[in-house]
Amino acid sequence: MPTANTNKASAGLGRNRAKELSFGPQRMIVRLVDGRELSVPLALYPTLRKASPDRRAQWELIGGGRAIRWESLDLDLSVEGILDGLEERIPRPPAGLTRPASKTGRRAG
DSSP states (O other): OHHHHHHHHHHHHOOEEEEEEEEEEEEEEETTTOEEEEEGGGGHHHHHHHHOOHHHHHHHGGGGGGGGGGGGGTEEEEEEHHTTTTOOOOOOOOOTTOOOTTTTTEEEE
């Protein structure tokens, strides 16, 4: 059975949905359904910072506005993550992977 706190938390999630997105100089501006605007530095999102303006403009809202997707950039950002100030994390290759040998079969070094 939901409690009053659960209902309040669920109501907050409904407000944290994007309805529009734009870019300014070195910033991403996310407009939420409740009228708030988030202005976030592109430094937090290296993929967007490095992308051309045309590629940045190729976004779509997913999950009813709970996230933003750039399919051509292979990037999804959640509105909750943006609100929490989470930075884009680009995963490192798993430990133990070695560099491939050179074409001659000898390792560089």
